[in-house]
Amino acid sequence: MCLNIFVIAYVVLSNATATILLKKGSDYFSGQSIFCMDTYYRGGMGWVFIAFSVVFYLTSLLISVIAYSRMEVSFFTAFMSLTFILAALGGWFFFGEDISICRMVGISIIVVGVVIVAYS
Numbered sequence: 001m002c003l004n005i006f007v008i009a010y011v012v013l014s015n016a017t018a019t020i021l022l023k024k025g026s027d028y029f030s031g032q033s034i035f036c037m038d039t040y041y042r043g044g045m046g047w048v049f050i051a052f053s054v055v056f057y058l059t060s061l062l063i064s065v066i067a068y069s070r071m072e073v074s075f076f077t078a079f080m081s082l083t084f085i086l087a088a089l090g091g092w093f094f095f096g097e098d099i100s101i102c103r104m105v106g107i108s109i110i111v112v113g114v115v116i117v118a119y120s
Contacts, residue, residue, distance in 0.1 A: 016086035018056035025049030078117035
């Protein structure tokens with residue numbers, strides 16, 4: 001069981017980290033046409049963030065394969081929803097994104113759901 005907690009924590013944290021890195025990388029391309037080749041050359045540092053994002057997503061995928069082989073799908077997938085919470089908090093912290101009352105309610109519902117699944 002202890003190993004399962006570390007596996008879940010790694011997958012959730014790596015998915016949230018990858019999401020934040022992907023957002024940071026895509027910000028380098030905002031306002032530019034995706035059909036213009038110049039966009040891809042001027043991306044610069046954005047490509048570095050996107051590359052690290054891909055690394056985090058791939059390692060998360062590989063660890064998820066291990067997790068699915070050892071845990072019930074409904075149990076593991078419930079904890080994966082925590083990624084949304086961490087991504088929302090990362091968006092607020094790193095990018096100044098708004099966390100509205102509706103989002104707070106949604107996050108609370110997710111937390112309650114995960115707690116129910118964890119103790120079922």
